[in-house]
Amino acid sequence: MALIVMKFGGTSVGSVERIQNVARKAIAAQKAGDQIIIVSSAMSGETNKLIALAEQITKLPDPREMDQIVATGENVACGLVAIAINSLGGKAKSYTGFQVPVYTDKAFMKARISDIRPENLLKDVKAGIIPVVTGFQGLDADGNITTLGRGGSDLSAVAVAAAVKADRCDIYTDVDGVYTTDPNMCPSARKLTKITHEEMLEAASLGAKVLQTRSVEFAMKWKVPLQVRSSFSDAPGTMIVEETKDMEGLVASNVAYDKNEAKVTVQKVPDKPGIAAKIFKAIGDANINIDMIVQNVSADSTTDLTFTVTKAELTRTKALIEPLAKELGAAGVATDSNIAKISVVGLGMRSYAGVAGRMFEALAREGINILMISTSEIKISVVISDKYTELAVRTLHDEFKLGG
Amino acid sequence: MALIVMKFGGTSVGSVERIQNVARKAIAAQKAGDQIIIVSSAMSGETNKLIALAEQITKLPDPREMDQIVATGENVACGLVAIAINSLGGKAKSYTGFQVPVYTDKAFMKARISDIRPENLLKDVKAGIIPVVTGFQGLDADGNITTLGRGGSDLSAVAVAAAVKADRCDIYTDVDGVYTTDPNMCPSARKLTKITHEEMLEAASLGAKVLQTRSVEFAMKWKVPLQVRSSFSDAPGTMIVEETKDMEGLVASNVAYDKNEAKVTVQKVPDKPGIAAKIFKAIGDANINIDMIVQNVSADSTTDLTFTVTKAELTRTKALIEPLAKELGAAGVATDSNIAKISVVGLGMRSYAGVAGRMFEALAREGINILMISTSEIKISVVISDKYTELAVRTLHDEFKLGG
Numbered sequence: 001m002a003l004i005v006m007k008f009g010g011t012s013v014g015s016v017e018r019i020q021n022v023a024r025k026a027i028a029a030q031k032a033g034d035q036i037i038i039v040s041s042a043m044s045g046e047t048n049k050l051i052a053l054a055e056q057i058t059k060l061p062d063p064r065e066m067d068q069i070v071a072t073g074e075n076v077a078c079g080l081v082a083i084a085i086n087s088l089g090g091k092a093k094s095y096t097g098f099q100v101p102v103y104t105d106k107a108f109m110k111a112r113i114s115d116i117r118p119e120n121l122l123k124d125v126k127a128g129i130i131p132v133v134t135g136f137q138g139l140d141a142d143g144n145i146t147t148l149g150r151g152g153s154d155l156s157a158v159a160v161a162a163a164v165k166a167d168r169c170d171i172y173t174d175v176d177g178v179y180t181t182d183p184n185m186c187p188s189a190r191k192l193t194k195i196t197h198e199e200m201l202e203a204a205s206l207g208a209k210v211l212q213t214r215s216v217e218f219a220m221k222w223k224v225p226l227q228v229r230s231s232f233s234d235a236p237g238t239m240i241v242e243e244t245k246d247m248e249g250l251v252a253s254n255v256a257y258d259k260n261e262a263k264v265t266v267q268k269v270p271d272k273p274g275i276a277a278k279i280f281k282a283i284g285d286a287n288i289n290i291d292m293i294v295q296n297v298s299a300d301s302t303t304d305l306t307f308t309v310t311k312a313e314l315t316r317t318k319a320l321i322e323p324l325a326k327e328l329g330a331a332g333v334a335t336d337s338n339i340a341k342i343s344v345v346g347l348g349m350r351s352y353a354g355v356a357g358r359m360f361e362a363l364a365r366e367g368i369n370i371l372m373i374s375t376s377e378i379k380i381s382v383v384i385s386d387k388y389t390e391l392a393v394r395t396l397h398d399e400f401k402l403g404g
Numbered sequence: 405m406a407l408i409v410m411k412f413g414g415t416s417v418g419s420v421e422r423i424q425n426v427a428r429k430a431i432a433a434q435k436a437g438d439q440i441i442i443v444s445s446a447m448s449g450e451t452n453k454l455i456a457l458a459e460q461i462t463k464l465p466d467p468r469e470m471d472q473i474v475a476t477g478e479n480v481a482c483g484l485v486a487i488a489i490n491s492l493g494g495k496a497k498s499y500t501g502f503q504v505p506v507y508t509d510k511a512f513m514k515a516r517i518s519d520i521r522p523e524n525l526l527k528d529v530k531a532g533i534i535p536v537v538t539g540f541q542g543l544d545a546d547g548n549i550t551t552l553g554r555g556g557s558d559l560s561a562v563a564v565a566a567a568v569k570a571d572r573c574d575i576y577t578d579v580d581g582v583y584t585t586d587p588n589m590c591p592s593a594r595k596l597t598k599i600t601h602e603e604m605l606e607a608a609s610l611g612a613k614v615l616q617t618r619s620v621e622f623a624m625k626w627k628v629p630l631q632v633r634s635s636f637s638d639a640p641g642t643m644i645v646e647e648t649k650d651m652e653g654l655v656a657s658n659v660a661y662d663k664n665e666a667k668v669t670v671q672k673v674p675d676k677p678g679i680a681a682k683i684f685k686a687i688g689d690a691n692i693n694i695d696m697i698v699q700n701v702s703a704d705s706t707t708d709l710t711f712t713v714t715k716a717e718l719t720r721t722k723a724l725i726e727p728l729a730k731e732l733g734a735a736g737v738a739t740d741s742n743i744a745k746i747s748v749v750g751l752g753m754r755s756y757a758g759v760a761g762r763m764f765e766a767l768a769r770e771g772i773n774i775l776m777i778s779t780s781e782i783k784i785s786v787v788i789s790d791k792y793t794e795l796a797v798r799t800l801h802d803e804f805k806l807g808g
Contacts, residue, residue, distance in 0.1 A: 016460045054484060056420045058491035065490070068498050069483035072476035079473035080458060086469070087462035094472050098502055099547055143503055 002167035003035045003125065007135065007157030010044035011174045012231035013077045022231065023084035023092075025172075026130055030090065035125040037164065038092075038132045039157040040081055042073025063108035067137075067147045071097065074134035074153070082132045092130040095120070097137035097145060102156065104138035104146045111138055111146035113155065116163035125164075133160055151212030158215045162222035169219070169226050170237075171211060176230035177238035178203065178210055180402035181255040185393045188403035192253060194239040199253045202345040202379045216240065243347060251355055252346030252400040255393055259340045259386055261291060262314040263371065266321065268302040268331035275328055276305060279321065286320055288313050292341070292374045292383065302331075306372060308383065311337050339371065340386040344396055345379045356380050362399040368392055406571035407439045407529065411539065411561030414448035415578045416635035417481045426635065427488035427496075429576075430534055434494065439529040441568065442496075442536045443561035444485055446477025467512035471541070471551045475501065478538035478557070486536045496534040499524070501541035501549065506560065508542035508550045515542055515550035517559065520567035529568075537564055555616030562619045566626035573623070573630050574641075575615060580634035581642035582607065582614055584806035585659040589797045592807035596657060598643040601630075603657045606749040606783045620644065647751060655759055656750030656804040659797055663744045663790055665695060666718040667775065670725060672706040672735035679732055680709060683725065690724055692717045696745070696778045696785065706735075710776060712787065715741050743775065744793040747785040748800055760784050766803040772796055 006026060013019050022038070030036050050070050054061040078094035085092035100120060104111035124131045135153025138146050148155055154171060161169035176191065178200065183189040195203070197220035204213045210228055219226045219240065229237025269275055276295065283290060293307045309317050314337055325333050349355045356373075359380055363370060368391065372383035384392055397403060410430060417423050426442070434440050454474050458465040482498040489496035504524060508515035528535045539557025542550050552559055558575060565573035580595065582604065587593040599607070601624035608617045614632055623630045623644065633641025673679055680699065687694060697711045713721050718741055729737050753759045760777075763784055767774060772795065776787035788796055801807060 016457070020461065050480065053420070053480075054487055057424065057484060057488050060491075061487045062490045065483040065486045065498055068486075068500070069480050072479045075476045075479075076454065076457070076473050079469040080461060082469045082472075083458055083465045084461050086466045087464075094469055096472070096549070145500070 001033050001035060003037070003164060004029060005037045005039060005157055005161040005164070005166045005169040007039040007154065007169065007171045008041065008081075008231060009153065009171075009173050010041045010046070012172050013040055013042075013081065014044040016080075018231075019077075019080050020084050020088075022081055023088050023090065025231070026085060026092075027088055027090040030128075030130065036130045037121055037125060037160060037166070038078075038081060038130060039135045039153060039160055040074065040077045040132060041135050041153040042077050046073040046076070064144055067108045067145050071134070071137040071145050071147055074136050078132045078134050085130055085132070090130060091128055092132050093124060094132045094134070096134050098139040098143075100133060100160075102138040102159070104140055104148070106140045106142070106144070106146070108144070108146055110149040111140070113138060113148070113159045116159055118163040121160070121164055151215075154212040154215035155218055158218045158222070158224050158226065161224045162218070166224070169224050171226060171228050172231035173210065173228060174231070175210060175228070176233060176235055177228050178240075178254070180253065181393055181397050182257070185257065185390055186255075186397050188397065190403060192238045193236075194241050195253050196243045196347050197240055198243070198378055199345050199347055200240045202343070202376065203254045203256055211240075250346060251348035251352050252344045252402065254345040255396045255400070255402065256343045256345060257340055257389055257393055259389060260310055261308040261339060261341055261383075262311045262335060262337035263306060263308050263339050263383060264314070264317055264321065265304055265306045265334045266325050266330050267304055267334060269305050269325075270329050271301055271303045278328065279305065279324060282320060282324055283309075283317065286316065288317055288320075292372055292381065294372045294374065308339075308341070308372070338386045339383050340389040340392070341381055341383050342389070342392045342396065343379055343381040344400060346400070347378050349378050349380070358399060359396060362395050363392060366391055366395050368395075405437050405439060407441070407568060408433060409441045409443060409561050409565040409568070409570045409573040411443040411558065411573065411575045412445065412485075412635060413557065413575075413577050414445040414450070416576050417444055417446075417485065418448040420484075422635075423481075423484050424488050424492075426485055427492050427494065429635070430489060430496075431492055431494040434532075434534065440534045441525055441529060441564060441570070442482075442485060442534060443539045443557060443564055444478065444481045444536060445539050445557040446481050450477040450480070468548055471512045471549050475538070475541040475549050475551055478540050482536045482538050489534055489536070494534060495532055496536055497528060498536040498538070500538050502543045502547075504537060504564075506542040506563070508544055508552070510544045510546070510548070510550070512548075512550055514553040515544070517542060517552070517563045520563055522567040522569075525564070525568055555619075558616040558619035559622060562622045562626070562628050562630065565628045566622070570628070573628050575630065575632045576635035577614065577632060578635070579614060579632070580637060580639055581632055582644075582658070584657065585797055585801050586661070589661070589794055590659075590801050592801065594807060596642045597640075598645050599657050600647045600751055601644055602647070602782055603749050603751055604644045606747070606780065607658045607660050615644070654750060655752035655756050656748045656806065658749040659800045659804070659806065660747045660749060661744055661793055661797055662747075663793060664714055665712040665743060665745055665787075666715045666739060666741035667710060667712050667743050667787060668718070668721055668725065669708055669710040669738045670729050670734050671708055671738060673709050673729075674733050675705050675707045682732065683709065683728060686724060686728055687713075687721065690720065692721055692724075696776055696787065698776045698778065712743075712745070712776070742790050743787050744790040744796070745785050745787050746793070746796045746800065747783055748804060749783045750804070751782050753782050753784070762803060763800060766799050767796060770795055770799050772799075
């Protein structure tokens, strides 16, 4: 008998029919001999609806009150899931953040979980009751309701699993696992049976969008075995696991791409200390997020400074940088939004030499020009012209033998 | 400086504009020098929407989970009111039932308030903050969320007012006070500047629908001065007060009517002990509410037993009573749903003799036949044919000189 936390996202509880499907899954798992705890998000669309309502009053609503309001979406979804389980002959009881309780710090709208008391939940599972816990929300030390920020329900599920020492935390979503790359982009993409936390973290932050980054970090830290699987089938998904010996044979696990970035180049910047700092401080102060930064060694006394931002923030970035570039004596600012970032992720890179070379060579064979390069211990990212996205993904997927 | 509890119903917070109106009212009252606590219902329609969602899953949803779900309507409304006050330069903070806290018994969907801790609310008002408290909901001793049943927000407001020892509890609604009768029925109807708790109780239970009955009982018991007033104007409303000497001049305060009942007569029932008990036990067991009961002294060994139920329950009542009437040896069952109940309410009846006589005589002058009569210490109700409703209301309103 295993203790399993089942986490359902907004799409999985997006209608009465889907809520009944969740109830059937939980009851079946319980009948198969496991102890079950559910963590659920709000029904899809509900959180946005509540935010829109508040923003009709003011564009800057009080964060404490926003949390008071948006947390209700999870209360409703969990109540409905419990009703569905009870109506099908099971036994369930919904828990809000204060009822578990899930304690957090005081940072409204982006709170961090500080402690979860497992006693109530464990008493229920021992009595054959399925606790249905609201994701995304908690309680601070002053009794205020807090929320964890977007995607926070994944984190709630992993934290609950850690608190009750669950044997596994299953994240049910609308995809059936983690793939070697996007199947829509590359027909030979293959579902991975397992991937390490480290690889998943790089893939998540690179746009794979399957799991919230903080939840993977938390699972890694507290050694919670995670599984990503589909709420619309019974097929096993992808296990996110600690690194083990038998993984060493693989160089790469994943080819990711992101077409949502744009490139900004400040041309012929005087190559003096403090110049880059001035530029990036201005961007940081404007709350614009930068992804990649590249600065070449300069041949003369100037250098080109290139970085990427999201396409949505390109106009604002340009308006901010152009006067600054002039002031700093740069030649000008060039931008390009027709780019794509392609990344190869794999723990194997740490032990296999020449991965970067293989990657660049494969792209060169197809005549794909590399505009920027950035690397981490287990990842190599390149920026290319976006018209080559599909070709690059397929080429690298083949090169690293990720196909089925 | 007075401490005022302002209670707003669902219509008063039914849109973003109305919520902003509530915020302006509260800020104005605070600027005028009073300390303010708001109690709010859910936005109109929200509670029904949540119930409908649950009933799509099952017609008999678990009461604990229903309370978990429907209580969220008030959380959202109170959060929005607090946001509106803060956005207009005021200071506000919303409170759910568990945050006040408001303790209740364990009767889900019809809980009774057992205790309200005033400390958090009083600390806020002293600091110039307007607490915005969720009506309708509380917390039981096991940490479950409970709700008080329909119209429970009025009760929440009165209970909060009693707990903080407020100088007044203002119930804001879509009418501007308590009238001598329905102005739509009788053009000379007049807004009362005050009415006693006892009279209001009779009027409320007779269909005046301005205040929930339990909230008036609670205000009477805890001596909370209540005012019913409009959320769409600044005009003073009607004070619901304890009985005072200067009220003795008035025989009646109010003519009420109710067209929602139907009459059932069990004809020629054998006049023996235990027969009525059998009939009414059967009706009670079926959870059908009876209002008036009349049984005449019998001329022979049989009697006619007449009672009223709501029109909605007439068919079910008839189906229940007909076989029973046969079994008991009655001649048959007659029903009439074209009836209206007209009531005259007034504390003065206790000291003035002949009120019933004046009432019956006035109706007789207009040729209105009385089908049933029922009296309490401060109320006389008659059942008549419903086509005479308007005529009877106007006649009695004139007879007791209630006009403006």
